[in-house]
Amino acid sequence: MQGYIYPNEFELRWxxxxxxxxYLTGLVxxxxxxxxxxxxxxxxxVEPTYRLALLxxxxxxxxxxxxxxxxxxxxxxxxxxFLTPNRKSAMAMFGFVYAWYLMVVLLLExxxxxxxxxxxxxxxxxxxxxxxxxxxxxxATDLSDRALQFDDRVGRxxxxxxxxxxxxxxxxxxxxxxxxxxxxxxxxxxxxxxxLFSAIVSGIALVMIIYLVATLFRSKxxxxxxxxxxASFLFYAIVVDFSLEMLDFIHRLYExxxxxxxxxxxxEGRLFVSxxxxxxxxxxxxxxxxxxxxxxxxxKRSIARIPAEVRRLIYLGCAILVxxxxxxxxxNVVIGGQLFSKSLRGLTxxxxxxxxxxxxxxxxxxxxxxxxxxxxxxxxxxPWPDTELPASPEA
Amino acid sequence: MPxxxxxxxxxxxxxxxxxxxxxxxxxxxxxxxxxxYRAAAVDSIEAxxxxxxxHEACTMCHRPIADKRSASNHSGxxxxxxxxPAAEHVAAPGNVRPRAPRERGFCPLCHGYNASRxxxxxxxxxxxxxxxxxxxxxxxxxxxxxxxxxxxxxxxHGQIASTKAVSHHAVLPCLTCHDAPEEHKATPRAVxxxxxxxxxxxxxxxxxxxxxxxxxxxxxMATHGEDYLCWQCHYPHHPEAE
Amino acid sequence: xKSDSTAxxxxxxxxxxxxxxxxxxxxxxxxxxxxxxxALCIVRVPELHGMQEEGDADVExxxxxxxxxxxxxxxxxxxxxCKSENDVPDEPYFFNTWVERYVIRTDGEILVDSPNxxxxxxxxxxxxxxxxxxxxxxxxxxxxxxxPCVQVCPVGATFTTxxxxxxxxxxxxxxxxxxxxACPYGARWFDPVKHVARKCTFCYHRLARGxxxxxxxxxxxxxxxxxxxxxxxxxxxxxxxxxxIQVLKPHLNTKPKVFYANxxxxxx
Numbered sequence: 001m002q003g004y005i006y007p008n009e010f011e012l013r014w015x016x017x018x019x020x021x022x023y024l025t026g027l028v029x030x031x032x033x034x035x036x037x038x039x040x041x042x043x044x045x046v047e048p049t050y051r052l053a054l055l056x057x058x059x060x061x062x063x064x065x066x067x068x069x070x071x072x073x074x075x076x077x078x079x080x081x082f083l084t085p086n087r088k089s090a091m092a093m094f095g096f097v098y099a100w101y102l103m104v105v106l107l108l109e110x111x112x113x114x115x116x117x118x119x120x121x122x123x124x125x126x127x128x129x130x131x132x133x134x135x136x137x138x139x140a141t142d143l144s145d146r147a148l149q150f151d152d153r154v155g156r157x158x159x160x161x162x163x164x165x166x167x168x169x170x171x172x173x174x175x176x177x178x179x180x181x182x183x184x185x186x187x188x189x190x191x192x193x194x195x196l197f198s199a200i201v202s203g204i205a206l207v208m209i210i211y212l213v214a215t216l217f218r219s220k221x222x223x224x225x226x227x228x229x230x231a232s233f234l235f236y237a238i239v240v241d242f243s244l245e246m247l248d249f250i251h252r253l254y255e256x257x258x259x260x261x262x263x264x265x266x267x268e269g270r271l272f273v274s275x276x277x278x279x280x281x282x283x284x285x286x287x288x289x290x291x292x293x294x295x296x297x298x299x300k301r302s303i304a305r306i307p308a309e310v311r312r313l314i315y316l317g318c319a320i321l322v323x324x325x326x327x328x329x330x331x332n333v334v335i336g337g338q339l340f341s342k343s344l345r346g347l348t349x350x351x352x353x354x355x356x357x358x359x360x361x362x363x364x365x366x367x368x369x370x371x372x373x374x375x376x377x378x379x380x381x382x383p384w385p386d387t388e389l390p391a392s393p394e395a
Numbered sequence: 396m397p398x399x400x401x402x403x404x405x406x407x408x409x410x411x412x413x414x415x416x417x418x419x420x421x422x423x424x425x426x427x428x429x430x431x432y433r434a435a436a437v438d439s440i441e442a443x444x445x446x447x448x449x450h451e452a453c454t455m456c457h458r459p460i461a462d463k464r465s466a467s468n469h470s471g472x473x474x475x476x477x478x479x480p481a482a483e484h485v486a487a488p489g490n491v492r493p494r495a496p497r498e499r500g501f502c503p504l505c506h507g508y509n510a511s512r513x514x515x516x517x518x519x520x521x522x523x524x525x526x527x528x529x530x531x532x533x534x535x536x537x538x539x540x541x542x543x544x545x546x547x548x549x550x551x552h553g554q555i556a557s558t559k560a561v562s563h564h565a566v567l568p569c570l571t572c573h574d575a576p577e578e579h580k581a582t583p584r585a586v587x588x589x590x591x592x593x594x595x596x597x598x599x600x601x602x603x604x605x606x607x608x609x610x611x612x613x614x615x616m617a618t619h620g621e622d623y624l625c626w627q628c629h630y631p632h633h634p635e636a637e
Numbered sequence: 638x639k640s641d642s643t644a645x646x647x648x649x650x651x652x653x654x655x656x657x658x659x660x661x662x663x664x665x666x667x668x669x670x671x672x673x674x675x676a677l678c679i680v681r682v683p684e685l686h687g688m689q690e691e692g693d694a695d696v697e698x699x700x701x702x703x704x705x706x707x708x709x710x711x712x713x714x715x716x717x718x719c720k721s722e723n724d725v726p727d728e729p730y731f732f733n734t735w736v737e738r739y740v741i742r743t744d745g746e747i748l749v750d751s752p753n754x755x756x757x758x759x760x761x762x763x764x765x766x767x768x769x770x771x772x773x774x775x776x777x778x779x780x781x782x783x784x785p786c787v788q789v790c791p792v793g794a795t796f797t798t799x800x801x802x803x804x805x806x807x808x809x810x811x812x813x814x815x816x817x818x819a820c821p822y823g824a825r826w827f828d829p830v831k832h833v834a835r836k837c838t839f840c841y842h843r844l845a846r847g848x849x850x851x852x853x854x855x856x857x858x859x860x861x862x863x864x865x866x867x868x869x870x871x872x873x874x875x876x877x878x879x880x881x882i883q884v885l886k887p888h889l890n891t892k893p894k895v896f897y898a899n900x901x902x903x904x905x
Contacts, residue, residue, distance in 0.1 A: 004748075004750060004751070005823075006822070007730055007731070007751055007754055008817075008824070009823050010730060011729070013817045013818065013827055014814060072811050072812045072813055073811065073812015073831075073833055073834075074811050074832055075811075077792075077811040079421070080792040080794075080809065081792055081811070082414070083418055083421055083422050083792075084422060084427075084431070084792055085792070087431075088789075089788065089791045089815070090789065091789060091815050092792065103407075103410075108403070111403075115399070138406055139402050140398045140399045140402040140403075142397070142398045146397075150397050150399065180789075180818055181785065181821070182785060182818070182820060338818075341823070342820075342821055342823055343749065343905050345747070345749055345905065426793070429798075430796055431796065432794070432795075432806060432809075433793075433806050436804070436806035436807075436808065436809065437841075439808070440804055441841060441842050441845040442842065443723075443841075445842065445848070446721050446851070447721070447722055447843075447851045447855070449843075469857075473856075476714055476855045480721050504712045505710055505712045505714075507758070509710075509711060509758075510765050510771055511739075511740070511762070511771040511772055511773055512710045513707055513708065513772075516710055516858075561766045562766075
């Protein structure tokens, strides 16, 4: 503690769990937008990641509300948000936006995309497995050409609806923070947009990590065309995201409202490591420069010619750095916004504990959980194309 | 209609019906009666028990002492400020007795000198002001007019006194500049002290050529801030000039 | 206080009424155009109509508080009484109301403190000589007319009563803490035992019995007074008539109903 804080501010109400929540939903939105690239914008190169991205989005979406519910004072009352949502509350709409996105966008799209596979699996399988897959088809077992064409057409339309929905899902999370006028660190009209683009960055990076690692474990050949394309998209997304963040930053500095003094103290002190070092240098600048040089984003054949194996490693390294950077963004928003007093006269302190509900252990579990869910989903709904790339030298 | 649509339609319809049904049963009865909240909550908040009975309740039984207090400088001080929350005492007067603080630490909560308190509010230095004697020995809390008329201004004007004490004017008694009628000490707000009304008063020491020691700064009274009384710019209790 | 049921004069001037109408209109237009409705279909429709009528209903009284900074001696009896009256735990150090001390130095430095909310008094100022001005500021929930905490509560567990008090339904609060974040005044806190948000109620249970809030009852210098905003004769109306009035953080447009007289510009 430093300077003066209002007496009730000695406790930070939103801890590590609330940092996880925007981080996880960001990954959902980002992964979905990547999937939509293949489907709607016909980016053929990223086709191999289409289904993987969808399942990743679903796995993270299933886990995303857990930290929220866990941090509530009365988790057993959380259903009230569906019973009597306060229309004026940004948070009240969470239940509905979440339900919309889960039921209408993700599940439907996955269902239409997988229906043929589900029906075929149900026909081949026996015993309980047969019934399980049959239930998943909801009894719609028509595999005529017309029906399959219908699946494809509807799937495309759902993706088209899905893009604004994904924007809504995460832009809305940004709005939860950006609309708090009491907090000058949060209150910004750019907040939803920054959240959105950082979500896209984190989603692409996540799918890239999962794709590279999964291919390695399945002893398949990485489709470098796909990896290069992902890397280029990651590069573009980082450029937009970083520009927006800098715009926000410069705007604050230039306007220099009454909060500027305490916010400067905050950035120079409590947030120096997580904001300057982790978020900006390691999480943004290093990947940005590496990807710019190595990937074919800036020039068709990339600035530096580097063998595929090394390039792959650099991509993986960049994607991991980006994840650290985006997690730092969420930390800097959620925790950073509570590290100074609303009296603008002092700084509070946050100490993450190891055990306990808000502790590092639970946070770790919640970060691993989506991958376990993804593992199960991949088992049930294999995302790999029927014809894997033959182990031929890549172009 | 394609098979997929009908099947999905059924699934969504079932979900929707379940949702609406659950909602109808779970929304609290009084929710929305007065606004977007549970109207019954107001009743349970209103039912919270009292701790402070309020001075009207005290007056009903303790009329003479209440009248005495009402006529004194403590007229605005409610009984429970000193005696503590007394609702239990009102409910069962014989069983629960309110506290009556007699220790020396209590009165200085209000009357100990603190620079941030408004000047004119009676303040003493608990260390210097008759140490070891309980306040009640000399002061009746229900009629706390000072037994001895304050001999020093600092009893009430602590902030000014301590500021002046470290200033160049430390050696000047208050009455050098202020005329304070005796009545001011007994009825401080009815009879107010005066302050210098002419420039010549300060000029007595600070005019160039005045008969004063060389370390006292002097100014040309004809040209120096001629339209103002001195204290309109300078703070005589802590004059800025070095 | 509660027993007289004559309808009070409507306190809204035509100008504010117009402003409110305009804002409501914008909301309606936004809702219609966005089609937010998917959610709204599910929400019971009568409720919506109920909410739009808010403020137009026969408002009998709107409570408010007046605080005169020049009368506050920083004795902390208000903070103490509030803790007793409302079962606010002594520790950890949460407060419904507390007293701040401001010390403004001649070099422009501003020191603020509130040790234990002012309950145990204030230590002497270091280097008193370099003090330009110094004073106490009692703080509490402002019971804002446009309360951010009510706006953000996802389930309707915190609300504004007909008489303008902002209350928490402790049996309905889910404990999300959004209101704690949304309050610009640090007036809300999270009960470590009940696991719900809590705050000053203007001692609503005392008002219901015709008594003033505990902090007002025990204020020895009448620095605090309680009453109604509006035209009816009451202590607050007089206070508002004879003082230059300031509220805290007016730029946030929360429209507080705790009014300060002789408030310093440095107070936040």
